Amino acid sequence: MDDFELRLLTKEEAYIDDEDENETTALEVLRKKDNVSADNTDLSCLTGSYTDANDTSFYSLQPDLSHKKFYYVDDDCYIDDKEFYSRFNAVRPVLYFLNSTAYRDHLIYDKHRLTRLKYGEYPQYVLNENSNEKKIMNELNKKLIEQTLTKTGKTYCFYYGESGKRPSMCYGIEYLYKGKKYMPFISTIYQGADIYLSTGDTIDPYRIYWLKVEPITWLYDENTALFISEKALVSGVGFEFVKKGNNYEATEMYEFLNMHLKQDIIPSRIIKEDKSSLLDGSESLKKYVYKNYGRRG
Amino acid sequence: MDNFELRFLTKEEIYVNQYDEDETTALDVLQKYCTGVAARNTDFSCLTGGLRSGSSAFYYLESNYSNGRFYFMGDYANYNSCDQYQLVESYKGHLPIRPVLYFPNRKVSKENLNFDWEQKIYWWEYGEYPQFVLDGNNALERNIIEVLNQKLCMQSLDKTGKTYCFYQSKKNAPCSINYVSEYVYEGKKYVPLVANGIKTGALLSTGEKIVDFKLYWLKVEPIVWLYDEEKDLFISEHALVSGPSFDFVKKGDGFEATEMYEYIHNHLKRDIIPSRVMEEDKSSLLDSSKTLKKYVYKNYGRRG
Numbered sequence: 093m094d095d096f097e098l099r100l101l102t103k104e105e106a107y108i109d110d111e112d113e114n115e116t117t118a119l120e121v122l123r124k125k126d127n128v129s130a131d132n133t134d135l136s137c138l139t140g141s142y143t144d145a146n147d148t149s150f151y152s153l154q155p156d157l158s159h160k161k162f163y164y165v166d167d168d169c170y171i172d173d174k175e176f177y178s179r180f181n182a183v184r185p186v187l188y189f190l191n192s193t194a195y196r197d198h199l200i201y202d203k204h205r206l207t208r209l210k211y212g213e214y215p216q217y218v219l220n221e222n223s224n225e226k227k228i229m230n231e232l233n234k235k236l237i238e239q240t241l242t243k244t245g246k247t248y249c250f251y252y253g254e255s256g257k258r259p260s261m262c263y264g265i266e267y268l269y270k271g272k273k274y275m276p277f278i279s280t281i282y283q284g285a286d287i288y289l290s291t292g293d294t295i296d297p298y299r300i301y302w303l304k305v306e307p308i309t310w311l312y313d314e315n316t317a318l319f320i321s322e323k324a325l326v327s328g329v330g331f332e333f334v335k336k337g338n339n340y341e342a343t344e345m346y347e348f349l350n351m352h353l354k355q356d357i358i359p360s361r362i363i364k365e366d367k368s369s370l371l372d373g374s375e376s377l378k379k380y381v382y383k384n385y386g387r388r389g
Numbered sequence: 390m391d392n393f394e395l396r397f398l399t400k401e402e403i404y405v406n407q408y409d410e411d412e413t414t415a416l417d418v419l420q421k422y423c424t425g426v427a428a429r430n431t432d433f434s435c436l437t438g439g440l441r442s443g444s445s446a447f448y449y450l451e452s453n454y455s456n457g458r459f460y461f462m463g464d465y466a467n468y469n470s471c472d473q474y475q476l477v478e479s480y481k482g483h484l485p486i487r488p489v490l491y492f493p494n495r496k497v498s499k500e501n502l503n504f505d506w507e508q509k510i511y512w513w514e515y516g517e518y519p520q521f522v523l524d525g526n527n528a529l530e531r532n533i534i535e536v537l538n539q540k541l542c543m544q545s546l547d548k549t550g551k552t553y554c555f556y557q558s559k560k561n562a563p564c565s566i567n568y569v570s571e572y573v574y575e576g577k578k579y580v581p582l583v584a585n586g587i588k589t590g591a592l593l594s595t596g597e598k599i600v601d602f603k604l605y606w607l608k609v610e611p612i613v614w615l616y617d618e619e620k621d622l623f624i625s626e627h628a629l630v631s632g633p634s635f636d637f638v639k640k641g642d643g644f645e646a647t648e649m650y651e652y653i654h655n656h657l658k659r660d661i662i663p664s665r666v667m668e669e670d671k672s673s674l675l676d677s678s679k680t681l682k683k684y685v686y687k688n689y690g691r692r693g
Contacts, residue, residue: 221602229602230585237581237604238570239544265543278538278604298525298534299603300583 095190098349098357100154100183101320103163103171121313122320124206128169130324133216134289135303136182138277139250140259141327143167145217145290149324151184152345155331157338162331162345176331176343179251179259182324183345185353187211187310188317195319199312207312212357214325215248215264215275215303220291232269232302236276241267246360248275249352251328251344259328266305266360273305273360308357326353391495395488395653397451398624418617418624421510428487431520431627433607435591436582436599437555439485439631448487448628449649485628488657490515490614491621502616511616516661518629519553519571519580519607524595537574537606541581546572551664553580554656556632556648557587571609571664578609578664612661630657 101119106128109115122128132141132149142150148167155162161173164181174181189195200208219225219232235241246266253259264275279295287295310319335342403419403426406412419426428448430439439447502511523530523537540546552568572579587599614623633652644650 233583233585233602233604236541236544237583239541239546239548241544243544262539263543276542278542280535280538296600296603298538298605299600 095192096187096354097190098185098187098354100152100345100349101165101186102154105186106153106165107171108169119313119318119320120315121206121311125204126169127206127311127320127322128165129167130182130184130322132182132327133214133323133325134218134291134301135215135250135277136324136327137287137289138279138295138301138303139252139326139328140180140281141182141287141324142180144286144288146288149182149184150180151324152181152329152331155340155343155345157340176333179328179330182327183329183348183353184324185321185349187319187321207314208322209310209312209319210307211310211319212308213273213305213359214308214357215266215277216306216308216323216325217290217304218277219274219302219304222291228269229302232267232274232276233300235269236267236300241269244268244273244360246356248356249348250326251330251348253281253328264303275303275305277301277303391492393490393492393658395490395658397449398487398489399451402620403450416617416624417619418510418615421508422615423508428485428626428628430485430591430631431518431629432522432593432595432605433519433555433580433582434485434628434631435593436522436584436587436605436607437557437631438587439591439628448485485631486633486653486657487628488625488653490623490625497616497621497623499616499618511618512626513614513616513623514611515614515623516612517578517609517663518612518661519582520610520612520627520629521594521608523579523606523608526595533574534606537572537579537581538604540574541572541604546574549573549578549664551660553660554652555630556634556652557585580607580609581605582607 104117105119106122107115107117108123108128116123118128129148130151131147132143132145134145136149137143137145148169150164150166153163153165153171155176156173159173160176162176162178163171163173166172195209195211198209198211200210202208219229221229232241244266248264248266250262250264251259252262264277266273266275268274278300279297281295281297289295289301308325309322311322312319329345329348331343331345333342334344334347340346398416401414402416404412404414405420405426413420415426499511502513504511523534525531525534537546549571551571553571554566554568557565557567569580569582572581582605584599584601584603584605586601590598592598593605612629613626615626616623633649635647635649637646638648638651639646
């Protein structure tokens with residue numbers, strides 16, 4: 093994959109003035125069809141977002157370091173600010189490529205004059221027990237408790253913990269089952285009765301959720317050549333300083349975006365030579381070798 | 390472990406007539422025991438589909454199977470009104486099992502048993518089985534749950550090599566035979582179970598209802614048996630597991646041809662035999678789970 097960077101939107105890039113259009117500074121692509129707002133993925137809900145998967149997220153913008161605050165877009169698309177330690181806001185990353193325009197061949201245009209790109213992948217929505225996915229859930233659960241699932245070798249990093257306490261860094265393991273990738277997530281926190289997943293269910297502590305690893309959809313802003321994630325991908329990350337210094341590079345968010353998320357969106361790969369047998373059941377998959385690029389030790 | 394057999398209680402062994410003591414035929418130990426002839430379900434029994442009434446299990450009794458019907462221990466609330474047992478058709482099975490244990494070739498020595506001075510009964514710990522769940526409301530157990538969950542998600546838990554067989558019964562669906570592995574963590578054994586379609590309304594020992602797709606960790610604990618001196622046999626304190634029916638799975642129309650017989654003799658009898666940690670490394674059991682990896686676990690009644 094090409095060289096890319098991730099960052100958060102700035103206050104200006106997300107600002108819309110309802111009363112005076114001339115004051116609006118939001119990116120062109122975000123002005124279209126209310127794209128300043130973004131829905132949460134289920135992973136974003138599970139990792140502590142304020143709002144539902146099918147509801148507009150509160151997502152973080154770049155911080156104001158001098159006042160130890162960061163800005164965020166609320167569910168009404170207004171911009172407000174919060175203390176550095178707050179972790180309920182979601183991460184809606186912005187992606188830009190360094191020295192490459194190869195993405196142009198992969199842009200997807202729609203009738204609303206929106207341009208998208210599918211790039212990278214990430215655990216996003218849970219398998220739904222009320223659909224034909226229930227059978228897969230049962231099979232995955234059975235294999236998980238027997239520890240016989242096939243790992244791809246890739247791990248996902250996120251922050252997760254009890255409300256009011258500093259969350260700990262957790263790693264989710266990616267598994268491969270019948271050619272598709274899943275990450276199990278066992279919730280340990282009661283998130284409240286008013287947070288719903290895309291399935292319509294609230295989050296039950298100690299239930300096994302299976303997140304499907306799916307391509308990330310990015311909205312393309314032609315003027316700036318920036319790609320803004322269509323969904324808020326994950327929550328639980330604050331802006332506290334985790335290194336010496338009081339610049340953005342010393343914050344937890346910077347570390348998360350650059351050391352973890354940037355690697356985590358790079359897909360794990362299946363070695364080419366045995367690709368034909370991907371159609372077989374998981375048993376035969378065991379003999380495969382999986383690799384991922386940005387693997388952490 | 391010695392040669393032992395398992396069976397059910399008979400109608401007579403649980404029969405109490407509160408109006409006429411002379412008519413009462415219940416085992417002496419059950420007459421003395423605090424819950425009488427009633428037994429509590431373990432969480433494993435609830436998670437495998439065990440029906441319950443109040444806090445007591447409906448459990449199977451020895452029956453004449455040739456007519457395709459079986460007896461079971463009735464509603465605890467009515468047990469003093471001579472309705473201890475009821476007769477139902479075999480296909481309505483999937484009730485809890487409260488086994489009776491006895492040693493055909495030897496008399497039990499009371500020296501090895503424990504005596505409860507209050508109830509004046511002997512009891513014994515023999516064999517082990519997954520029984521009650523780790524409780525997320527208890528801070529200590531919550532920590533263990535979280536570590537076990539984390540390790541399971543990473544598939545890095547240590548297996549003892551033993552598996553438990555159970556039939557998971559679901560409402561309006563046939564039972565399916567399942568095997569679940571036993572894991573060891575910090576010297577203690579646990580069995581994970583994901584609830585799947587259990588709609589009996591049973592409450593677990595934590596006071597919680599069973600939630601579909603929730604992961605439960607069952608602690609593998611010694612089985613407590615109540616000793617009846619007169620008959621020289623042991624009755625499990627709790628109803629241990631549910632699921633198997635009395636459907637015929639072999640040719641014939643006797644008990645030996647039923648799914649229950651097969652389950653009791655081919656599975657439960659082996660499953661209560663503890664897995665063992667090899668002696669040579671026993672000292673390091675106090676170390677963290679990492680060192681446990683080098684251990685070799687064995688269990689007697691291991692299935693292929």
